[in-house]
Structures are given as structure tokens and as C-alpha cells.
Amino acid sequence: TYVVTDNCIACKYTDCVEVCPVDCFYEGVNTLVIHPDECIDCGVCEPECPADAIRPDTEPDMEEWVAFNRKYAEVW
Numbered sequence: 302t303y304v305v306t307d308n309c310i311a312c313k314y315t316d317c318v319e320v321c322p323v324d325c326f327y328e329g330v331n332t333l334v335i336h337p338d339e340c341i342d343c344g345v346c347e348p349e350c351p352a353d354a355i356r357p358d359t360e361p362d363m364e365e366w367v368a369f370n371r372k373y374a375e376v377w
């Protein structure tokens with residue numbers, strides 16, 4: 302899965318939401334989040350993010366961000 306990280310805080314762009322083929326972005330408290338079970342790992346959103354906030358969970362130490370994204374995506 303891809304995850305939204307702290308650079309997203311207070312970002313007003315939604316370029317990522319517009320390109321996601323499966324609509325797996327949701328509103329968090331002060332960020333967008335990606336539902337980790339719905340993301341199909343296409344990677345299309347990553348280069349669209351002007352804040353460089355979207356990272357693949359294959360990078361080191363992403364467990365907390367996966368949990369953060371899941372927490373706020375699952376309230377919807």
C-alpha cells in the first residue's frame with residue numbers, strides 16, 4: 302500500500318485524490334489518508350503529490366504511518 306505521511310498536514314491540494322483509480326483517499330483530521338486495504342499499489346498518486354507526502358509502505362519504518370492511515374480511513 303501507499304500511505305500519506307506528515308508532509309500532508311494542512312496541504313490543500315487534492316491532485317492525488319483525482320488520479321486514484323479506486324477512490325481510496327479519505328479525509329483524516331488534518332491530512333488525507335489512504336485506506337491500506339483498498340489501495341492497489343498502482344503508484345499513480347505519488348508523483349502527483351506537490352508536498353511529497355505519499356510514500357510506499359516498503360520504505361523503512363512505515364508501520365506507524367500505515368496504522369495512521371488505516372485509523373482515519375476506517376471511520377468512513
Ligand code: SF4
Pocket residue numbers: 303320321322323324325326335339340341342343344345346347
Ligand atoms: Fe490510489 Fe494507486 Fe495511490 Fe493506491 S497507489 S492510493 S490505488 S493512486
